Amino acid sequence: MMAMKVGVIGAGSISEFHLKAYMNNPDVELYAICDLNEERAKEKAAKYGIKFVHTNYEEMLQDPELEAVSVCTWNNTHAPISIAALNAGKHVLSEKPLCKTVDEALRVEEAVKKSNKVFQIGYVRRYEPSTNVLKSFIDSGDLGEIYYAKASYIRRLGNPGGWFADKERSGGGPLIDLGVHIIDICWYLMGKPKVKSVSGNVYQKLGNRSNIQNLSFYKAADYDPNVNTVEDMANALVRFENGASIFVDVSFTAHAKKDEISLKLYGDKGGAEVDPNLVIMSEKHDTILNTEPQVDPISADYAVPFQNEINHFIECCKTGNRPISPIEDGVEMMKILCGIYESSEKKSEIHFNTEPQPV
Ligand SMILES: NC(=O)c1ccc[n+]([C@@H]2O[C@H](COP(=O)([O-])OP(=O)(O)OC[C@H]3O[C@@H](n4cnc5c(N)ncnc54)[C@H](O)[C@@H]3O)[C@@H](O)[C@H]2O)c1
Numbered sequence: 440m441m442a443m444k445v446g447v448i449g450a451g452s453i454s455e456f457h458l459k460a461y462m463n464n465p466d467v468e469l470y471a472i473c474d475l476n477e478e479r480a481k482e483k484a485a486k487y488g489i490k491f492v493h494t495n496y497e498e499m500l501q502d503p504e505l506e507a508v509s510v511c512t513w514n515n516t517h518a519p520i521s522i523a524a525l526n527a528g529k530h531v532l533s534e535k536p537l538c539k540t541v542d543e544a545l546r547v548e549e550a551v552k553k554s555n556k557v558f559q560i561g562y563v564r565r566y567e568p569s570t571n572v573l574k575s576f577i578d579s580g581d582l583g584e585i586y587y588a589k590a591s592y593i594r595r596l597g598n599p600g601g602w603f604a605d606k607e608r609s610g611g612g613p614l615i616d617l618g619v620h621i622i623d624i625c626w627y628l629m630g631k632p633k634v635k636s637v638s639g640n641v642y643q644k645l646g647n648r649s650n651i652q653n654l655s656f657y658k659a660a661d662y663d664p665n666v667n668t669v670e671d672m673a674n675a676l677v678r679f680e681n682g683a684s685i686f687v688d689v690s691f692t693a694h695a696k697k698d699e700i701s702l703k704l705y706g707d708k709g710g711a712e713v714d715p716n717l718v719i720m721s722e723k724h725d726t727i728l729n730t731e732p733q734v735d736p737i738s739a740d741y742a743v744p745f746q747n748e749i750n751h752f753i754e755c756c757k758t759g760n761r762p763i764s765p766i767e768d769g770v771e772m773m774k775i776l777c778g779i780y781e782s783s784e785k786k787s788e789i790h791f792n793t794e795p796q797p798v
Contacts, residue, residue, distance in 0.1 A: 443756060444504050446471035446529075448496045448520055449511035450479045451660065453534060457509045458487050459742060460749035467753060473499045496520055500527040507557075507756055509749075510534055513608040514615065518543035525554040530756045532749070534561045536619045536776065537769030539610035544773040551766045557755045559748075559762035560769040564624045566747035569717045569734040576711075576719060576732075577628055583708025588625035588685045592617040593699040594656070598647040598691035601659025604667040612669030613689040614641065615776055621702055622677065623772055624713065625685050628704060632679035634771060638788040639675035639779030646671070648692050675779040713737075 445467050447454050451474070461467045471491040474480035484492045493499040500508075500523055507530035510520050518538035524531045525547075537544050537560055551558040564570060576582065592613070602608040603616060626632070649664035672690040702713040710720040714737055719730045735743070755762045778789040 440466070440757075442466055442468040443753060444468050444470035444506050446473065446491075446499055446505050446508045447483075447511060448473045448499070448508055448524075449513075449516075449534075450474035450476070450483045451511065454483065454509070454511040456742065456745040457511055457532075457749060458483060460746045461509075462487055463746060464750055464753055466757065471499050471502065471505055497523060500524055500529060505529060507531070507752070509561075513602045514610045515539055515608045518547050521547050521558070522550040525550040525556055525558065528554070528556065530557040530752070532559045532561060532752045533769075535563075535623075535769075536610065536615050537766075537773055539615075541770070541773050541777050544770040548766050548770050557752070557759070557762060558766045559752045559755065560764045560766065561748060562620070562623050562627070562764040562768070563744045563748050564620050564737075565627055565764050566744040566751065567737060568743065568747075569713065569732075569737060570624065570628070572732050572734050573711055573713060573717060573719070574628060576709075577630075577706075581709050581719065581721065582704065582706030582711060584683075585629045585704050585706040586683045587705040588629060588683075589701075589703045589705075590621035590625050590685065590687045591699055591701045592621050592689045593693060593695050594691055595695040595698055596648055596651055596654050596692050597656045597698070598667065598669075598671070599657050599659045600647060600649075600662035600664070600666070602661065603659055604647060604669055606668040609669060611641075611776075611780060612671065612673070613691045614639075614670065614673040614675075614779060616691075618673060618675075618687060618689045618779075619772060619776060621689070621700075622685060622687055622775060623768070624702065625687075625704065626772070626775075627768070628711075628713075629679075629683055629685075631768065631771070632681045632683050634775055634778075634791050635678045635680045636788050636790045637675055637677050637775055637778040637782055639673060639782040641670040641780060641783035642672045643670050644672070645692050645694075673779065673783070675782070677775055677779075 473493040510533040647667040674688040677685040712718045
């Protein structure tokens with residue numbers, strides 16, 4: 440079988456993980472690359488032996504030989520690029536978040552349905568080996584009914600600046616950037632219950648703290664300490680129709696003692712901690728057991744989940760199978776994220792009931 444011709448749109452930091460993974464997949468030919476910044480695109484083309492370099496994605500999508508694309512651009516361009524690619528008959532793997540608004544999410548969903556092409560959302564944490572191990576325990580009933588999850592992604596200093604700090608291009612701060620990963624993974628492992636309501640608080644209290652000395656953090660290429668229009672911190676309680684709930688808090692900066700990432704699931708037969716290491720809690724013979732499945736920790740090698748994500752995408756393109764992170768899951772997550780921003784603004788809970796509410 441001929442190798443699939445793949446293009447990557449957006450040649451910044453995350454594209455490196457996509458490009459490497461495509462390069463390692465024997466069924467792929469890295470065929471085209473596109474970035475507004477021509478130098479950046481040319482560098483990647485030289486590094487990965489890519490034939491075609493573009494600065495305009497619409498021009499790139501006109502090539503009938505091109506079969507699939509990864510969308511690795513700023514969040515505000517995910518929806519228009521994904522829709523244009525689907526309309527041009529290409530399979531699409533879009534980075535998270537799906538987009539900035541629920542309206543946009545529904546438009547991408549419509550384009551997916553019309554196109555009959557594969558659309559996969561880059562919820563890379565679903566492709567972690569430890570996630571798959573835990574999912575197999577959950578699917579076998581070891582946790583029973585999961586009724587509560589608690590997820591935290593706290594950076595004491597870590598607003599990346601650049602487009603991440605520009606609400607127009609990012610759609611928001613730590614909630615849409617970090618919250619999307621940890622809410623999604625809880626929701627996925629809980630069996631994707633239907634969201635009923637959200638109550639959230641978003642804070643813009645500390646700014647980007649570019650004044651802090653002697654502590655380093657990741658900065659976007661276009662970092663400018665004077666630009667920051669996103670929240671520093673957010674928290675939320677998400678309720679589901681089956682009665683389950685998630686409590687989440689995230690920050691780009693906060694007066695916290697240290698950075699912290701933790702993810703906990705509570706079921707009626709057992710519990711689990713996913714971060715920082717996988718532990719499964721249970722009860723046997725009137726004794727509580729903490730079991731530590733031996734799996735590489737999350738941060739051991741970021742290349743592994745990206746390789747799994749991209750291999751899965753290519754497999755779906757070849758077989759027509761539905762990806763494990765389909766468009767519907769992107770739409771549901773945009774409802775949750777936008778609901779949290781709206782709840783904070785209105786200072787009240789947001790309900791998603793389709794049935795008419797009593798007045
Ligand atoms: N899955 C993960 O864990 C993860 C991690 C980091 C970033 N991301 C996501 O990846 C995306 C990119 O993030 P990044 O860190 O690589 O940012 P980046 O700033 O390093 O790179 C983005 C690139 O996109 C280009 N670009 C923007 N609009 C474009 C357009 N219309 N056409 C062509 N090129 C365009 C920019 O010029 C830039 O080179 C974001 O959506 C981010 O949320 C995901």
